[in-house]
Amino acid sequence: MSPPATTAGMIYARPTPAKRAERAVFWLLRLSTYFVLACAACIFLDIGLKGGAVVFRKEAPFINVPFLTRAPETLNVLEFEGRKLTLGDAAFRKFRAEHEAALKGVRVETYVYSAGGIFPNIVGTVLLVAGSIFIALVLGVLSAIYLSEYATEGPFIRFLRLAIVNLAGVPSIVFGLFGFGLFVIAFDFGVSLLAGWLTLALMVLPIIITASEEALKAVPKGYREGSLALGATKLQAITTNVLPYALPGILTSSVLSIARVAGETAPIMFTAAFVVRDELPWQVQQWTDFFFQGVMALPYHIYVVASKIPQNEYTRDVQYGTAFVFLFTVAAIAMTAVVLRLRLRRKYKW
Amino acid sequence: MPATVESLPAARPSTREALLRRRRGWFFGLTGDQVVKYVFQGNAAVSIVVLALITFTIFRDAVGFIPKNHANLVIYRLAGLEFVDLLREQVAAHSAISRYLASVRAGQLARLTKDGGLTPAEAMTRLAAFDAFANRFADTLGEHEALLGSLTDLATSLKERKKVAEDLAEARQNLLGAVAGAPPERAAALRAEADGMTIEVIDFKAEIQPLLALRPEIFAANERQRAALQELLAAPPALPVPAADRPLDKFGEFVNRYLAEMDVTARRLATWNQDRPIGWMEAFNAFAFGRQWVTASFWQDWYGVIPLLTGSLLIAFLALLIALPLGVAAAVYVNQVARPAEQRFIKPYIEFIAAIPSVVLGFFGIAMLGETLRRVSQLPGLDWVPGFPMAERLNATTAACLLALMAIPTIFSLAEDAINNVPRAYQEASLALGATRLQTIVRITVPAALSGIMAAVLLGFGRVIGETMVVLLCAGNRIAIPDLGAGFGVVFQPVHTMTGIIAQEMGEVVRGSIHYRALFMVGVVLFLISLLVNWLAQRIVRRYRISIG
Numbered sequence: 001m002s003p004p005a006t007t008a009g010m011i012y013a014r015p016t017p018a019k020r021a022e023r024a025v026f027w028l029l030r031l032s033t034y035f036v037l038a039c040a041a042c043i044f045l046d047i048g049l050k051g052g053a054v055v056f057r058k059e060a061p062f063i064n065v066p067f068l069t070r071a072p073e074t075l076n077v078l079e080f081e082g083r084k085l086t087l088g089d090a091a092f093r094k095f096r097a098e099h100e101a102a103l104k105g106v107r108v109e110t111y112v113y114s115a116g117g118i119f120p121n122i123v124g125t126v127l128l129v130a131g132s133i134f135i136a137l138v139l140g141v142l143s144a145i146y147l148s149e150y151a152t153e154g155p156f157i158r159f160l161r162l163a164i165v166n167l168a169g170v171p172s173i174v175f176g177l178f179g180f181g182l183f184v185i186a187f188d189f190g191v192s193l194l195a196g197w198l199t200l201a202l203m204v205l206p207i208i209i210t211a212s213e214e215a216l217k218a219v220p221k222g223y224r225e226g227s228l229a230l231g232a233t234k235l236q237a238i239t240t241n242v243l244p245y246a247l248p249g250i251l252t253s254s255v256l257s258i259a260r261v262a263g264e265t266a267p268i269m270f271t272a273a274f275v276v277r278d279e280l281p282w283q284v285q286q287w288t289d290f291f292f293q294g295v296m297a298l299p300y301h302i303y304v305v306a307s308k309i310p311q312n313e314y315t316r317d318v319q320y321g322t323a324f325v326f327l328f329t330v331a332a333i334a335m336t337a338v339v340l341r342l343r344l345r346r347k348y349k350w
Numbered sequence: 351m352p353a354t355v356e357s358l359p360a361a362r363p364s365t366r367e368a369l370l371r372r373r374r375g376w377f378f379g380l381t382g383d384q385v386v387k388y389v390f391q392g393n394a395a396v397s398i399v400v401l402a403l404i405t406f407t408i409f410r411d412a413v414g415f416i417p418k419n420h421a422n423l424v425i426y427r428l429a430g431l432e433f434v435d436l437l438r439e440q441v442a443a444h445s446a447i448s449r450y451l452a453s454v455r456a457g458q459l460a461r462l463t464k465d466g467g468l469t470p471a472e473a474m475t476r477l478a479a480f481d482a483f484a485n486r487f488a489d490t491l492g493e494h495e496a497l498l499g500s501l502t503d504l505a506t507s508l509k510e511r512k513k514v515a516e517d518l519a520e521a522r523q524n525l526l527g528a529v530a531g532a533p534p535e536r537a538a539a540l541r542a543e544a545d546g547m548t549i550e551v552i553d554f555k556a557e558i559q560p561l562l563a564l565r566p567e568i569f570a571a572n573e574r575q576r577a578a579l580q581e582l583l584a585a586p587p588a589l590p591v592p593a594a595d596r597p598l599d600k601f602g603e604f605v606n607r608y609l610a611e612m613d614v615t616a617r618r619l620a621t622w623n624q625d626r627p628i629g630w631m632e633a634f635n636a637f638a639f640g641r642q643w644v645t646a647s648f649w650q651d652w653y654g655v656i657p658l659l660t661g662s663l664l665i666a667f668l669a670l671l672i673a674l675p676l677g678v679a680a681a682v683y684v685n686q687v688a689r690p691a692e693q694r695f696i697k698p699y700i701e702f703i704a705a706i707p708s709v710v711l712g713f714f715g716i717a718m719l720g721e722t723l724r725r726v727s728q729l730p731g732l733d734w735v736p737g738f739p740m741a742e743r744l745n746a747t748t749a750a751c752l753l754a755l756m757a758i759p760t761i762f763s764l765a766e767d768a769i770n771n772v773p774r775a776y777q778e779a780s781l782a783l784g785a786t787r788l789q790t791i792v793r794i795t796v797p798a799a800l801s802g803i804m805a806a807v808l809l810g811f812g813r814v815i816g817e818t819m820v821v822l823l824c825a826g827n828r829i830a831i832p833d834l835g836a837g838f839g840v841v842f843q844p845v846h847t848m849t850g851i852i853a854q855e856m857g858e859v860v861r862g863s864i865h866y867r868a869l870f871m872v873g874v875v876l877f878l879i880s881l882l883v884n885w886l887a888q889r890i891v892r893r894y895r896i897s898i899g
Contacts (some may be wrong), residue, residue, distance in 0.1 A: 022788035026687050031689075033703060034681035036758055043714050043755075050391070138395060163398045169809070169884040170404065171816025173849045175875040182405040185861065202400050209397065235386045256705075257733045258565050263707030266818040266849070270856050299709045299819075306713040307823055319717065327710045334705030338698045343716035 002194045044327075051324020058202035066117055067334025068319055070274065072301070073116035077314055078108040086314060113276070113305055114315045118322050120280055124295030125326075127193060127281055128272060129262045132200035136261075137254055139201065140208030144250075147209070148216040149224075149238055168206035170264040175203045179271040191294040193281070196272025203267055204257040210294035211256070216242060248344050255337035259330050265299040298326045412874045415867035419653060421635035422864060428554040429508040430561045431650050433622050434501045437568065440615045440661070441498055444491045447604045451484045454589075454597040461591045476590040483587045490578045491570040497564060504561050506648070508552070515550045522547050558624055565619060579605055637871055643829045643846075645855070645865050653868035655875060657831045661746070661845030664832050665825060666815045668750035668841055669757055673814075674807055676754070677761030681803075684762075685769045686791050697766075704759035711752045712823030720748045720824065727842075732809055737839025742826050745844045749825040753817055757810040764809060768802020769795060805887040812883035816876060818849040825850060848872050 055064050076092040078085050080102070087095055096103055151157045176216040179199030219242050227237035265273075274294040284290050305319050358583015380388070426432050455477060462473035525544040529537045583605055586598045684696050720743035726732070728739040740747075772795050780790040796803070826844020829851075834840055852869050857867040 010479065018786045022786050024685075025788050029679045029687060032676050033683045035705075036676050036680055036755075037696065037699055039755060040699070043706065043711070044713065046718055139393055142393035143397065144388050146387075146394040146684065150390055151394075152385050154745035160394055160398060163401045165398055165888065166881055166884050167401050167404075169812050169816075169880045171812075171818070171849060171880055172405065173816065173818040173852050173879050174408065174873050174880070177852060177870060178404045178407050180856065181870070182403060186407070205397060205400070209394075210612050234383050259705045263705065263709070265707070265709045266853055269853055296652065296794070299707060302709045302713050303819060303823070306709075306716050311717065316717075319713065323710050323713050326707060330705055330707050330710075334702055338701055342698070 044331075047320060047323050047327055049326075050139055051320040051322075052317070053323055054321035064321075068117055068119035068122070068325070070316070071120050071278070072113040072118065072135055072296075075111045075114035076108050077111070078103075078106050080106060086115075102183060108313075111299070111309055111315050114318045117319075118298065118301060118325065120277065120296045121298045121301045121322070122325070123281060124273075125262060125297060128196050128200065128268065128297055129258055131193065131197040131205070132261050133254060133258055135197055135201035136204045136208050136257065140205050140254075141212050141250060143205075143209045144212035145238060145243075148213045149234070149242065158318040164206045164209055167202075169212070172203060172264050175199055176267040176270055177269060185269055190292060191270070191274065192292040193272055193295055195292040196268045196295075198266045199271045200261050200264065203264065204261050207257045207260065208254060211253030212246070212250045215246040215253065218249060219245045223320065247274050248340070248347075252337055252340045252344060255333060255340065259334040259337065262301065262326075262333065263330050265303055268297055268300060269303075273297045275300070275304055298322065298329075302326060352488070408873045408877060409872055411867060412870035413651070414862075415637065416630060416633050417862065418638055418864040418867060420630060422651065423628050423633055423636060425509060425512055426650055427624060427626070427628060428558075429512060430501075430558045430624070431509065432507045433558075433561060433619070433624075434498070434505045435650075436615055436618050436622065437494070437498050437501060440612060441491065441494050443611060444494070445810045447601070447608060448484070448491075450597075450604060451601065454593075454601070455480060455484065457593070458589060458591055461593075465838065466591070473590075479587040480589065483582070486871050487579075487582055490575050490582070493574065494568075494670060497568055497571060501561060501564060504651075508554070508557050511550060511796075512552055515552060518547055520704065522549065554624065561765045567614060568619060574614055576609060577611070579609065595742055636870070641831060642852070647866075651864070653864070653871070655848070655872060657829050658846055658848045658851055658872065659875070660831050660851070661825065662815055662821075662847040664840070664845055665746050665750050665753065665821060665847060666811055668746060669753035669814045670807065670811055672750065672754035673757040673761055673810060677758045677806070677810065678765050678803060680758070680762050681765035681769055682791060682796065685766050686787070686795065700759050700762050703755065704763075706756075708817055709819040709823075710799065711756065712820040715748050715752050715820065715824035719751060720744050723748055723751075736837050737842040740842045742825050742842075742844045744826040745842050746825060746842050749821045750841070751815045752820045752824060756817060756820070757814050760813050760840060761806045761810040764806030765799070765803045766804065768799040772798040773804065801890045801893055805890045808883050808890070810886040812880055812887075813885075815848060816880055818853050821847045822850040822853050848876055852876075 008110045027216060054064055054068060057064055073089040076085075076087045076089070078087075080099070085095075092108075147157070147160070151160075155166060176199065179195055179202075183195035183198055184191060185349045187195075221246065224237050227241040228234070232240070272294060274296055277294065277296055279293075281290065281295055284293060302319075302322050305315065309315050313317075458477060459470075459473055462468050462476060464472060466473070468476070489822075522544050525540050529540045529544075532540060578590050583602055586602070589598065637653055637655055639656060640652055641656050642648070642652040642654050643657050644652045680696070680700065684693055688696065703728065724740045724743045727735070727737075776794050776798055777790050780794045781787070785793070825847055827846050827850060829842040829846045830843075832840045832843050832845055836843065852872055855865070856869055859869065
C-alpha cells in the first residue's frame with residue numbers, strides 16, 4: 001500500500017485500538033456467517049454427491065430411469081458360485097426358480113425397500129402437495145382478501161389475527177395429532193389422501209394468509225380508488241384492479257409454502273402415509289376410493305429407510321438416492337420462489 | 351390496467367333509477383356485495399375454527415387420560431405392586447453398589463495390565479482378594495432377591511386376575527349391548543352367554559395378605575444383611591494399585607448410606623397401607639411430575655412426562671446455544687457490515703437453508719454427522735473435554751447441531767428485520783459523534799433492536815422444540831432423564847423428546863387406550879408450550895414497537 005498523501009488520509013489510516021477491534025469483530029461476524037453457509041453447503045454436497053451417483057448415470061440416458069419409475073422392492077444379497085449377487089425381489093424369485101438345487105443352504109441376506117425405485121413415493125408426494133396447496137390457496141387467498149380489503153379494526157379481527165399467529169406457531173406434530181384425532185378417527189376417513197390434504201392445508205394456511213395479505217397490501221390504494229370512482233362495485237374493484245397485481249406475490253408465497261408442505265413428515269405420518277402399498281393411487285375400484293386411500297410419500301420413505309434398515313453398502317443407494325431426489329426437488333421449488341421474488345421486487349416498484 | 355368496462359345489457363333501468371334503488375338480492379335480503387363480504391369473512395373465520403378444533407380435538411382425547419391413569423394407579427396400589435416396588439428399590443440400590451465395585455475392578459485391571467505391564471492372568475491373581483470381597487458383597491443380596499421374586503409373582507398374578515376380570519366384564523358389556531339390536535332368538539342366546547360368564551370379584555384386602563405376611567421375613571433378612579455388610583466393611587481388601595480417589599472408602603460410604611436407606615424402606619414397608627385413597631390430582635401429577643415413561647411393561651406402566659420434557663428442553667437449549675450467536679452474528683453482519691453484493695447472495699441462501707426438509711437433515715445426521723462427531727470425539731487430543739469420547743453416535747448434541755441449522759434462518763430473518771427497523775437517525779447520530787461502526791452497532795443498533803432479537807430467539811426456540819423428524823432420527827431415543835451428574839458430558843447422552851415419542855409410538859397404540867391418551871397429553875404440553883412462546887414473543891414485539899416510537 002502506498003503511504004497516505006493527505007493529512008486526512010493519515011488520520012484515517014492510523015490504526016487506533018478501536019479500529020483494530022472493529023476489524024477483528026467484523027471478521028468474526030463474517031466468519032460466523034460463512035460458517036453457517038459452509039455447514040449448509042456440506043449437507044448439499046454430501047447428499048448431492050452420494051445421491052447424485054445413484055440418480056445419474058455416466059452414459060445415456062444419464063438418469064437412473066428404473067430408480068425413478070419402479071416401486072420399492074426387497075433387496076436379496078447372496079453369494080452364488082463365488083460371486084456376490086444383489087437381486088431385487090422379482091428377479092430373485094425367478095433366479096431361485098431357475099437354480100432351485102444350487103441355492104440349497106446358501107445364506108440370503110434381505111434388506112427391505114433397498115431395491116427397485118421410488119416411483120410410488122414421488123407420485124404420492126405430488127398428489128399430497130397438489131391437493132393440500134389447492135385447498136390452502138383457496139382458503140388462504142379468500143381469507144387474505146377479507147383481511148386486507150374488508151376488515152375493519154374490531155374484536156373479531158383482533159381475535160382472527162391472534163388465531164393466525166398462534167396457528168403458525170403450532171408444532172407440525174401437533175397438527176399430525178389433530179389430523180389423526182379429527183379426520184382419521186372422528187370423521188372416519190381412515191389413513192387417507194383426504195385426511196393428509198386437510199391436515200397439510202391447515203398447517204400452511206397461516207403462512208399463505210400472511211404472505212397473501214402482504215401482497216395485497218402492497219397494491220397501491222389509488223388502484224382501488226380509481227376503480228371505485230369509475231362506479232365498480234367493491235368485488236369488481238378487487239377482481240380487476242387488486243388481485244391481478246397481487247397475484248405474482250401470492251404465487252411466490254405459495255411456491256414457498258409448497259416447499260414447506262412437501263418437506264413436512266410429521267403431519268402425514270399418521271394421517272396419509274403408508275410404509276408400503278402395492279397399488280398406485282389411480283388403481284382404485286371406484287373414483288371415490290381415490291380420496292380415501294393412503295399413499296406412499298417421499299419424506300416418510302426417507303424416515304423409514306433411514307431408521308428401520310441398517311446402514312451398509314447395500315442400503316446406502318436407496319437412502320441417498322431418495323434423499324437426493326427429495327432434497328433437490330424441494331430445493332428447486334424453494335429456489336424458484338426466491339428467484340421469482342427477487343424478479344418481482346425489481347419489476348413492481350410503486 | 352385491464353379493461354373493466356362491460357357493454358350494458360339493453361333492458362336496464364335508467365342510470366338514475368339504478369343508482370337510487372338499492373337492489374336487495376333473494377339471499378336473505380342481502381345485497382351482492384354483502385354476500386361477497388360474508389363469503390370472505392367466513393373463509394377468514396376458518397383460522398379461528400381450526401385453532402378451536404385443534405384445541406378441542408387434542409384436549410378431548412387427552413382429558414380421558416386422567417381417569418384411566420387413576421384406575422391404573424389404583425390397581426398398582428390394590429394389587430400390592432407399590433409394596434413390592436419399595437423392596438425393589440432397595441435391591442436396585444444394592445446392585446448399584448455391586449456395579450460400582452465392578453467398575454473399580456475394571457479400572458484396577460486396566461491399570462495393572464497397561465501401566466504395570468502384567469499379563470491378564472497375573473493381574474487376575476493380584477485381584478483375587480478383591481474379587482472374593484466383591485462376591486461376598488453380592489452374596490449378601492441373595493435372600494432379598496428370593497423374597498423379591500416371590501413377592502413379584504404374587505402381585506403379578508393378582509394384577510393379571512384383575513385384568514382378566516376387567517376384560518371379561520368388557521366382553522359382557524359388548525354382548526349385552528348387542529342384545530338390543532339382535533333378533534329375539536339371537537338376543538336370548540347372547541343374553542344366556544352373557545349370564546354364563548362368571549366375572550371374578552377380587553377381594554384385594556384378603557388377596558394381599560400373603561404379600562404382607564412376608565414382612566417379618568424381609569425384616570429378618572434385613573438384619574442378617576446388615577450384620578454381613580458390617581462384617582465386610584470391617585475388613586476391606588487392599589487394592590493392588592492404590593488409587594487417588596480411594597474407591598474403597600467411597601464404597602464404605604455407599605454401604606452406610608444403603609444401610610440408612612434400608613431402615614427408611616423398612617419403615618415404609620411396615621406402614622404401607624393398601625387403603626390409602628388415590629386422588630385425582632395424584633393421577634395428574636403422575637403425568638406432570640412423573641420421572642418414568644415405561645409402556646407395555648409386564649409389571650407397571652408409567653406415563654411421566656419429565657424425562658421427555660427434560661430431553662426436549664436439553665436439546666432445544668443446546669440448539670439455541672449454537673444458533674443464537676451464529677444467527678445474530680449473521681444478521682448483524684448482513685445488515686451492517688456486508689457489501690450489497692454479499693447481501694444479495696447471503697439472504698436468499700439462508701432463506702434457502704430454511705427450505706431443507708427436516709427429514710433430510712435427520713437422515714444426514716444418521717448417515718454422516720453422528721459418525722463424524724464421534725470420530726472427532728475419539729481424537730486423543732480432545733479427551734480433556736468432559737463426555738469425550740462419546741458413547742453413542744446419536745445423542746443430544748447430534749440432534750442439536752442439526753436443529754441449530756434449522757433455527758438459524760428463523761432467528762436470522764427476524765433479527766435482521768429488527769435491526770433493519772432501527773431508525774437510521776440513531777446510527778447517524780452515533781457516527782456523527784465520532785463512534786466507530788462497531789461502537790455504533792454494539793451500543794446503539796443492537797440494543798435498540800434487542801427486543802426484536804429476543805422475539806426472534808423465542809420463535810426460534812418454538813421452532814426447535816416443536817421439531818420432530820430430526821430428534822426422532824438423531825437424538826438417540828433413550829427414555830431417561832439426562833444425568834446431570836455427568837457435568838457438561840450430559841450433552842452427549844442420548845435422550846428422547848416429546849415430539850419424538852408421539853411420532854414413534856402413535857402408530858402402534860390401541861385407540862382409546864391409556865397409552866394413546868398419554869400421547870395426546872404430551873401433545874397438549876407441546877401445544878401449550880407453543881402458545882406460551884408465541885404469546886411471549888408477541889408481548890416483546892409489542893413493547894419493542896413502542897420503544898422505537
